[in-house]
Structures are given as structure tokens and as C-alpha cells.
Amino acid sequence: MIQVIVAGFSSFLVVGLSALVDPASFPSSAQATVALGPSAMNDSLLRAHLSDAGLGFVPAQSDADALVMFRQHDVDGAILLSPPDPPNPDGTLNPVKLSVTLPEADIRTTITLVQVKNALEGYERDLRAQHQDRLQFDPVYVQNDAKAGSYSFVYSLLIPLLVFLPVILSGALCADSLTEEVQRKTLPILLASPATPADVVEGKLLANVAVAPLLAAAWFVLLGLNRLAVPVLGAVGILLLATAIAYVLGLLACAIALATRDRNKAHVTYASAMFLLLGLSLALPVSPVNAVALLASGSADAGAWTVVLGFCAAAVIGSLGLRLGLRRSAQWMAAGTA
Numbered sequence: 001m002i003q004v005i006v007a008g009f010s011s012f013l014v015v016g017l018s019a020l021v022d023p024a025s026f027p028s029s030a031q032a033t034v035a036l037g038p039s040a041m042n043d044s045l046l047r048a049h050l051s052d053a054g055l056g057f058v059p060a061q062s063d064a065d066a067l068v069m070f071r072q073h074d075v076d077g078a079i080l081l082s083p084p085d086p087p088n089p090d091g092t093l094n095p096v097k098l099s100v101t102l103p104e105a106d107i108r109t110t111i112t113l114v115q116v117k118n119a120l121e122g123y124e125r126d127l128r129a130q131h132q133d134r135l136q137f138d139p140v141y142v143q144n145d146a147k148a149g150s151y152s153f154v155y156s157l158l159i160p161l162l163v164f165l166p167v168i169l170s171g172a173l174c175a176d177s178l179t180e181e182v183q184r185k186t187l188p189i190l191l192a193s194p195a196t197p198a199d200v201v202e203g204k205l206l207a208n209v210a211v212a213p214l215l216a217a218a219w220f221v222l223l224g225l226n227r228l229a230v231p232v233l234g235a236v237g238i239l240l241l242a243t244a245i246a247y248v249l250g251l252l253a254c255a256i257a258l259a260t261r262d263r264n265k266a267h268v269t270y271a272s273a274m275f276l277l278l279g280l281s282l283a284l285p286v287s288p289v290n291a292v293a294l295l296a297s298g299s300a301d302a303g304a305w306t307v308v309l310g311f312c313a314a315a316v317i318g319s320l321g322l323r324l325g326l327r328r329s330a331q332w333m334a335a336g337t338a
Contacts, residue, residue, distance in 0.1 A: 031056060031114035032076040035066040038318040040081035040098070046123050050079075053119035057111075070101055076112045077102045096127065124290040149281045154228050155297040159219075160289045163242050168274060171249035173208040175266040178257040198326045201258075202319075205250045212246035234295035237308050241295075243289060244311035248273075255325070 010205045033056035040046055041059045050057055060066035063080045070078040082097035100116055104107045178201065181187040190200050216239055220230050230238070252273060281287045286294075286303035288311070294304040 032115055033058065034077040034079050034112065034116070035060045035069040035075040037066045037078070038082040039063075039083055040079050043081060045126055046081065046119075049126070050116075052122065052137075053115045055115045055119060067101065076109075077116065080117070136186075154223075156293045158170040159223070159230070159238075159296040160292045162219045163216045163238060163292050164182040164245075164289070165214075166212045167246040167249065169240050170208045170212050170246045171253035171274075172267065172270060173211070174205055174250040175253035175257040175270050176263060177204045177208065178254055179261065179263040179266050182261045183263060196326075198323045201254055201322065201326060205247070205254055205322075207245045209243065209250050213243045216242050230296050231298040234298055234300060237295045237300060237305065238292055241288065241291060241308045241311055244308070245314040247315040248311060248318055251315075251322055254322070260273045 036057045066078040078101040080099045256269045260266045291304040291307040295302045
């Protein structure tokens with residue numbers, strides 16, 4: 001069941017990631033080509049924007065011929081334009097009717113879609129500018145520096161996913177490293193050094209927890225290079241939250257590992273606990289996932305920062321509890337018996 005859920009989510013993620021494709025990064029031989037119906041071909045403004053977007057186009061004798069070319073895979077898409085009806089008696093204009101036909105599921109579909117979208121946005125903007133005197137409302141254009149992609153997908157799904165995957169995995173690594181020492185009976189060798197049981201557990205805990213903020217910081221740099229920047233204050237908050245949650249989950253994983261002393265049991269118990277905690281976190285006024293999305297988009301409120309401070313406090317309290325709890329485990333850990 002878990003594999004089916006992961007597979008379904010992966011498919012959804014691929015669709016979202018494909019929206020971030022920048023067609024300009026592809027060689028000219030990979031650029032999309034569309035068939036234009038007669039009316040679309042006669043519209044010089046539309047052709048200019050298609051060219052500016054990097055699209056190639058071929059004329060068709062009729063709209064039906066354009067669709068035939070598409071179905072025969074001669075082109076990557078078809079654009080049909082129906083001229084607007086004559087102006088109404090009161091002088092208002094009728095809308096231009098334009099249709100775009102693209103394949104259902106193909107990487108070229110994404111490339112073509114992004115290019116057509118950019119072209120049509122510019123085409124619409126110029127049409128509105130030409131008829132500015134007849135518009136009843138002034139259009140509002142949103143400036144977006146991102147080359148491509150969906151703002152909501154990046155900041156509400158992609159960034160939380162990139163942040164929390166290493167956070168969850170760091171806990172699993174903590175459980176794995178501890179149970180491996182127990183099952184291989186190498187734990188007494190570690191404790192033969194001046195290190196205490198708390199030192200050994202904390203060393204493994206910190207080494208695995210450090211992966212989470214380092215990976216998150218690397219993702220932020222990569223997103224910034226792709227002009228999807230995360231605000232500095234928000235990035236600091238996310239790194240603090242990721243570190244604190246990874247530490248808390250690492251403490252949970254270590255406790256499970258020390259209690260079960262078996263790798264398979266520890267992994268199953270940790271995974272079950274993760275599903276339970278995930279469900280409970282959704283009941284919070286501001287869940288950790290929502291807090292990351294708010295911080296990443298620069299819209300963090302008091303609730304998001306409360307989540308950050310709350311998990312930082314939980315990490316500090318958990319660290320103190322770890323030292324107290326390991327005093328009871330020191331005897332069997334030194335003996336190396338399960």
C-alpha cells in the first residue's frame with residue numbers, strides 16, 4: 001500500500017516538475033512546431049509572438065488541414081483562430097476565439113505548452129493595448145521573474161517536499177546506525193573509549209540530523225539559480241525548523257532503536273510512527289508543511305514562526321530527556337547484549 005501511494009505521488013510530482021521546464025534550455029532542433037490555420041497565419045501579431053517564444057509554425061490550407069497535420073504527427077500542435085464578430089451597436093468588441101490542440105501526455109507537450117502560453121500572454125497584452133480606449137477596466141499584470149513553472153506548485157509543494165524528505169530519512173538513518181551497532185555487537189567497542197552512551201547516541205544523531213539542513217540549503221541555492229528564490233529570513237526559518245524536526249524525529253528513532261534493538265522492527269515502528277505524526281500534524285492550526293510554504297513564499301505570519309520556535313524548544317527538551325533516559329540504558333549498552 002505504501003509503494004502504491006509513493007508511486008502515485010511520484011507521478012503527480014513528475015507532472016508538476018515538468019511545468020518548470022525552460023524551453024530555451026533545449027537545442028533549436030528540439031523546439032516545438034505548430035500548424036496554423038488560415039486566420040491564425042494571417043494574424044501578423046500572433047505570428048510575431050510565436051516566433052519570439054521560440055515556436056516554429058507551418059501554414060495550413062484550412063483549420064481541418066491543421067488538425068490533420070497534428071493527428072499525423074507532422075507538427076507538435078495546432079492553433080486555430082476565429083476572427084471576432086463585428087463590434088456591437090454600443091461599440092464594445094467581441095472576444096477573439098483561439099483554440100490550441102496539443103498531445104495528451106508527452107514531454108514535448110510540456111515544451112510546447114510553455115512556449116504557447118508565453119506567446120499567447122504577450123499576444124493578449126498587445127491586443128488589450130491596441131484597444132485600450134474600449135476597455136472598461138485597466139488590466140493588472142503580475143510581474144514574475146521565474147522563467148517557467150507554477151508559483152503555487154513550487155512554494156506550496158515542491159519546497160516542503162525537498163525539505164521534509166531528508167528530515168524523515170535522517171530519522172531512519174539514526175535507527176539504522178544504532179541497531180547495526182547492537183546487532184553486530186560493536187557497541188561495547190565504542191563504549192570502551194571515554195565516550196559515554198549519551199555521547200555515542202548523540203554523535204550518531206547529530207551526524208544524521210546534519211544532512212537535513214545541508215540538503216535544504218543546497219536546494220535553496222539551486223532554486224535561486226533557477227530564479228525561484230526563497231527570502232533570506234524565510235530560508236533561515238526553514239533551516240531552523242528542518243533541523244529541529246529532524247532532531248526530534250532522530251530522538252524518536254533512537255528511542256525506538258534502543259527499545260527494539262532490531263533493525264527491521266525499528267524501521268517498521270518508525271514508519272508507523274511517522275504516518276501517525278503526519279496525520280496529527282495536519283490538525284495543528286499551522287502544520288509544519290504550511291509553515292515551510294509560508295516561510296518560502298515570504299508570507300510567514302506569527303503562526304509559522306510559532307511552529308519554528310515550538311519545534312526548537314521540543315528539540316532542546318528532547319536532548320535533555322535523552323541524557324536522562326540513557327542513564328538507564330548504560331548497563332546493557334556497555335555489555336552489548338540485546
